[in-house]
Amino acid sequence: MTKSIVVVGSINLDMVVTTPRTPLPGENILGSGFRMVSGGKGSNQALAAKKIGGSGYLLGCVGSDVFGDLILDSLKYEGLDISLIRRRSGISTGVALITVEHDTGINTIVVDPGANLTLEIDDLDALDSLFGKAGAALFQLEIPLQVVEEGSRRARCRGLKTVLDAGPPRDTSVGITKHFDVVSPNRMELGALTGVKTGGNSSVVAASRKIIDEGVPEVVVKMGDEGAVVVTREGAWHVPPFRVKAVDTTGAGDSFTAALTVALEEGMSLLGATRFACAAGALAATVKGSLTSVPDREDVEELISVQEVNWERI
Numbered sequence: 001m002t003k004s005i006v007v008v009g010s011i012n013l014d015m016v017v018t019t020p021r022t023p024l025p026g027e028n029i030l031g032s033g034f035r036m037v038s039g040g041k042g043s044n045q046a047l048a049a050k051k052i053g054g055s056g057y058l059l060g061c062v063g064s065d066v067f068g069d070l071i072l073d074s075l076k077y078e079g080l081d082i083s084l085i086r087r088r089s090g091i092s093t094g095v096a097l098i099t100v101e102h103d104t105g106i107n108t109i110v111v112d113p114g115a116n117l118t119l120e121i122d123d124l125d126a127l128d129s130l131f132g133k134a135g136a137a138l139f140q141l142e143i144p145l146q147v148v149e150e151g152s153r154r155a156r157c158r159g160l161k162t163v164l165d166a167g168p169p170r171d172t173s174v175g176i177t178k179h180f181d182v183v184s185p186n187r188m189e190l191g192a193l194t195g196v197k198t199g200g201n202s203s204v205v206a207a208s209r210k211i212i213d214e215g216v217p218e219v220v221v222k223m224g225d226e227g228a229v230v231v232t233r234e235g236a237w238h239v240p241p242f243r244v245k246a247v248d249t250t251g252a253g254d255s256f257t258a259a260l261t262v263a264l265e266e267g268m269s270l271l272g273a274t275r276f277a278c279a280a281g282a283l284a285a286t287v288k289g290s291l292t293s294v295p296d297r298e299d300v301e302e303l304i305s306v307q308e309v310n311w312e313r314i
Contacts, residue, residue: 003135004057005049005261006127006160008151009042010116010142011060011085012094013067016250016289019099022108031099037289038074039096040116041140041165044251047080048258048294049138052280053265056258057130059084059123060143061115067093068115084126088115094142098250105246105285111142111168119143121150131158135265138257139180140165145172152179161265165257169193177216182264184257186222201314204229205236220260220274222253222281228274229314236314239274242282242307249285251293256281259300271311279303 017031042060049056058080062068064087071093075082094114100107124147127137137155139148139162152162156179164177166185169192177183177193191198196207208219208231221229227241246252259280263273279300287293 003265004055004130004133005046005053005258005265006057006059006130006134006137006155007042007046007049008059008124008127008137008143008147009045009140010040010094010113011038011043011058011062011071012040012096012111012116013037013071014039014096014098014250014289016098016100018102021101022099022106035289036070037292038071039251040094041142041167041254043071043075043080044254044294045138045140045165045258047075047078048255048280049262050080051294052259052297052300053262057081057084057134059119059126061086061088061119061123063087063091063093063115064089065093067095086119086123088118091115091118100248100250100288105248107248107250109250113142116143119147121147123147124151124154127151127154131155131160134160136161136163136261138163138165138261141168141170141172141176145170145176149176149179156181161261163257163261163264165253166190166193167253174210174214177211177214180216182218182220182260183211183216184220184222184260186224186253190221201229201238205231205314208236218270220270220277222256224249228278230271230274230311232270237271237311238314239271239278239311240309242279242303242309244282244286246285248288248293250289252281252284255284255294275304275309275311276300278309
């Protein structure tokens with residue numbers, strides 16, 4: 001029986017505009033299709049864990065403002081348990097300003113964390129009653145780092161599989177990974193976290209080994225339209241991408257990491273779980289928005305069944 005996924009992380013209101021291309025510094029270009037949707041890596045991953053795995057909980061913070069109202073209404077409408085979400089007065093809900101290229105789906109994101117940075121270690125006490133029915137705990141780096149460290153320590157001590165979506169690095173050191181069973185950055189985040197310039201697979205593997213050296217058993221690097229790279233003490237593998245028409249990559253990485261966590265909690269092999277995650281991330285990139293792009297379990301399994309994707313050792 002699949003256990004719940006506990007997600008501790010950020011909650012934002014995404015303000016998204018589609019552009020013909022990413023503007024250059026100082027350039028003013030016309031966009032279109034402005035929309036405001038719930039987002040943030042924490043809320044995206046909690047909803048993805050629920051849709052893909054059947055159950056998920058979210059601990060995070062929003063402000064006592066209209067943006068917070070909009071987000072909570074949206075998450076409740078999607079069926080996510082919001083009982084652990086804290087509201088803070090005197091500070092705004094986190095916001096993300098996002099541009100999405102019309103033809104490629106490539107995005108740029110500027111985040112004001114707002115209430116996300118008010119999450120405290122004492123807030124983790126709310127998870128005590130969930131640890132017995134949860135199988136994995138998923139964290140990101142858009143909340144205070146001391147909460148990430150203490151939360152992962154507590155979860156691991158209670159026997160949960162701990163997963164870190166290592167974004168954004170925020171000038172932290174690779175030591176932040178020490179209480180995690182799986183660390184999953186994208187290529188840029190991996191470089192920032194380890195100080196190693198990451199380009200092709202060989203440099204990604206070298207950088208990942210710095211995380212392995214911290215005692216982390218498994219590293220899964222999100223490589224965008226190149227698939228993923230998996231590194232363990234036993235070796236390294238490349239998992240090719242699923243071929244889809246991307247329209248918006250916002251939230252694709254969040255669907256990837258949530259799907260990876262769900263699959264691992266269910267007992268899938270690391271490489272099988274990474275293939276499953278690649279399919280979820282690919283499908284998320286075919287839909288505009290972040291929460292709205294989270295795929296259903298059936299769609300992920302169907303994509304895997306119609307496209308043959310097999311990993312290979314690097």
